[in-house]
Every structure is written in structure tokens, then in C-alpha cells.
Amino acid sequence: MTEKVSLSYKGKTYEYSTITGSENEEAFDISCLRRETGLITMDYGYQNTGSTKSSITYVNGEQGILRYRGYSIEDLAEKATFPETAWLLIYGELPTEEELTVFRRLLTENSLVHANLLHFFREVPPSAHPMGILSSVVNALGLFAPKYYDAETDASELELMITALISKIRTIAAFSYKASIGEPFVYPEANRSYCANFLNMMFSSHTKPYVVNPIMEKVLNTLLIIHADHEQNCSTSTVRMVGSSQANLYASVCAGICALWGPLHGGANQAVLETLIRVQKSGMTIKEVLEKAKSKEDPFKLSGFGHRVYKSYDPRAKILKGLMEKLFNEEDSQDPLIDIARELEHQALQDDYFIERKLYPNVDFYSGILYRAMGIPTNMLTVMFAIGRLPGWIAHWKEMHNDPQSKINRPRQIYTGPSQKKWIDRNLRG
Numbered sequence: 001m002t003e004k005v006s007l008s009y010k011g012k013t014y015e016y017s018t019i020t021g022s023e024n025e026e027a028f029d030i031s032c033l034r035r036e037t038g039l040i041t042m043d044y045g046y047q048n049t050g051s052t053k054s055s056i057t058y059v060n061g062e063q064g065i066l067r068y069r070g071y072s073i074e075d076l077a078e079k080a081t082f083p084e085t086a087w088l089l090i091y092g093e094l095p096t097e098e099e100l101t102v103f104r105r106l107l108t109e110n111s112l113v114h115a116n117l118l119h120f121f122r123e124v125p126p127s128a129h130p131m132g133i134l135s136s137v138v139n140a141l142g143l144f145a146p147k148y149y150d151a152e153t154d155a156s157e158l159e160l161m162i163t164a165l166i167s168k169i170r171t172i173a174a175f176s177y178k179a180s181i182g183e184p185f186v187y188p189e190a191n192r193s194y195c196a197n198f199l200n201m202m203f204s205s206h207t208k209p210y211v212v213n214p215i216m217e218k219v220l221n222t223l224l225i226i227h228a229d230h231e232q233n234c235s236t237s238t239v240r241m242v243g244s245s246q247a248n249l250y251a252s253v254c255a256g257i258c259a260l261w262g263p264l265h266g267g268a269n270q271a272v273l274e275t276l277i278r279v280q281k282s283g284m285t286i287k288e289v290l291e292k293a294k295s296k297e298d299p300f301k302l303s304g305f306g307h308r309v310y311k312s313y314d315p316r317a318k319i320l321k322g323l324m325e326k327l328f329n330e331e332d333s334q335d336p337l338i339d340i341a342r343e344l345e346h347q348a349l350q351d352d353y354f355i356e357r358k359l360y361p362n363v364d365f366y367s368g369i370l371y372r373a374m375g376i377p378t379n380m381l382t383v384m385f386a387i388g389r390l391p392g393w394i395a396h397w398k399e400m401h402n403d404p405q406s407k408i409n410r411p412r413q414i415y416t417g418p419s420q421k422k423w424i425d426r427n428l429r430g
């Protein structure tokens, strides 16, 4: 028998049915709450609000579990490729060999951006933040694909649009970097993997030979898989929010990129590296960093620590820490920031403030160090996150469009402004 939740209000009792997910997580359905009682719910930051049912990603924050379509993040990070993972998230199952071959071919064939867009990269100031460039160019892609504006876009057109976007996002990221350092663009090459192509577009140049390091290619593949989805996080909810008005995929993803940019979300990876560099350069001690993070007078937070859902170690951070140890112990890589990061983590995990609030390293704590080892500049770290997260955004946008229960997202509010005021004619000019 399904459990019911009772609510008593103004002498009446109302009953609401419960919904149970496939991992036994529970909700109660308040869709008719306002109609029946006149009440709305208030939930700052949506800490207790389920906005949808979804079959894409499962997160258990207490036990540190993350699965895409049933597959553990540990297995995917070790054994899958990023294109395979993207397909899994978007279409629900791992691709067959044939599907993967076609997908890879389409990724290659759709990797270029329209030549008219190249002016944009050259005209923005070199100091422009790469997240601003990425969001603008992704939105502009829609202007070059007018048939995709149609809400009636058929399935094969949509598939092509999705593949093209996954391919072009890495070209846009690499071109924005080349433009910022005043170097000519390096075009994608058909015979390279998704990750090798990106590294080549970033670091190959006409003056310096560049050979893609297969270890870095593998590290990048793992990082992109780890970023690929995380259920109803801020940027994904933004994509769903914008998409719920039937805005096109480019506009919805552009909004997601902007949401990811913030330092409380994907922008945290840039902030982590900046903190580590600050400790290295200024001589500030780790104890001072922690005191600053704990102080209620200081807006500074220890970026890369804490998570809305994970109240134990983020499984993604665990994988990245292992990858970092492997890269820097077994390979010939070195970075003085690693010792600072290790010590910062060690001291934070022993500090009562962090213990009481269950604040553990999140995915952003170690990702920046790994990207740095590849040569990715600090201001591009969040762009890397966006490249990884794109399949998740697309999967959610598609799931929402195919869900007959989905509606335009439109929360309510409790108005706290003045009551009606009488207009007094003031006879002012202007």
C-alpha cells in the first residue's frame, strides 16, 4: 500500500500520496497543494524540492554514490570513453559498436564552427573571460542553424544538432584560447580521438611541435566523464528551466554555461587554484586560510569544499585524488601546489568546523591541479567543466521535452513589498 502524508491546516486534514524512486528515495506529491489549501511551500535554494522525476543520474550524498544510467562513476571513469559516456547519458544505454562508429564520424564531421564566427574570437579583448566567450558563441551557433529553431525539429535533425554541439564546444574552447594568446587557430583532425583533438587544437602551433601525451589524453577523458552529469545541480536546473519555455537547445545550454560560471558552482575550480597559488606566493599559512574560511565576517569560502548533496567524501573527488597521486608519483610530473592542496585537505578534515558541517573535498578540489598539469590556463578551468557537463545538460533537456508531465517552470513567491499605494501626481519632467 502506498504511504500517505497528512497535513493539518485551519482545522482540515489533507492527504498527499508518496512517490518512491528506483533506489527507494521518497517524496510526497504536492501538485494540488495550492488548489486544495491555498498554501504554497517555501524552500530557499530548493534544498527539499524535487523538480522532476529523472532516470539519468543517481546520487546518494550520504553514501557517496554516483551512477549514470545505472553504471558507477568508478567503472565509467576507468573503462569508458567520453563519447561513449555522452551517448549513454543522452540515449539511455551504452552505444553498440556501430552506433559508436557513426557517432564518432559525426563528431569529426561537425567539429568546425562557421567561418563568420571566427571574427568574434578575434575581436573580443584578450582579457575576456573564456566562459563569457563560450556562452556567447554557443548561443550564436543557433543563429547559424535556423532550421533548429523549430519546435517541431524531427528526431534525426535533433540528433545531428546534439552531436554537432558536443563536437563544436571543444573547438570553441580551443579557439578562444588561441585567440587570447594571439596564435592562429589549429583545426580539428579527423584521425584523432575527442580528447586528443582538443589537446592538439589547444597546444599545437606552427612554431612548436606538439605531441599529445597519451597519459594526459587519458586524464582528460576521465575528467570529462566525471563532470558529465550530476542530476539537478544549479546549471542543469537552469538548462531545464530555460528549456521548459521551449527555448531552443543552444539558448538553454548557453544559460547553463552562465550558471556554471559562478564560484559556488563550476567556477569553484578556478577559485581553488587561485587559493593554492595565493598560499604559495603570499606565504599565507594554511591555518590562516582555514580561519578566513570559517570567519562569518569574511565572505571567503574554502572553494572545493562542501556540497549540497554530498555529506561524505564526493566520489568524484576520490577518483581525481587517486588520479593526481598516480600522475605525480608515477609519472614525471611536478607541481608545488600539490603539497599545499594535500595539507589543506588534511588540516580541513581535522578541523571541528569542517567536521561538524560535513564539509569534504568536492569534484573541484583536485580537478584544477590535473588540468594545470595538462597546461590548461586557470581561467579556462570552468570551460573544461562545461565541455564535460554538456552531455548531461543535453540529456536533461531531452528528457524534459519527452516527458508528458513536464510544464513550464514557474515557482511562486511570498510577496513582502508595500501594499497598494495611491498615485500622487508630481508634475516632474523627464
Ligand code: ACO
Pocket (backbone or CB within 6 Å): 045, 263, 264, 265, 266, 268, 293, 294, 300, 301, 302, 303, 304, 305, 306, 307, 308, 309, 357, 359, 362, 363, 364
Ligand atoms: N568553506 C567554509 N564554510 C563552508 C563551506 C566552505 N567551502 N561550505 C559550506 N560552509 C558552511 C556554511 O557557511 C554554512 O555554515 P553555517 O551553518 O555556520 O551557516 C554551512 O557550512 C552549510 O553550508 P551552506 O552554504 O548552507 O550549504 P549549501 O548546501 O547551501 O552550499 C556549497 C553548498 C555552495 C557547495 C558550499 O559548500 C560552498 O560554497 N562551497 C564552496 C564552493 C564550491 O566548492 N562549490 C563547488 C560545489 S561542487 C559543484 O558545484 C560542481
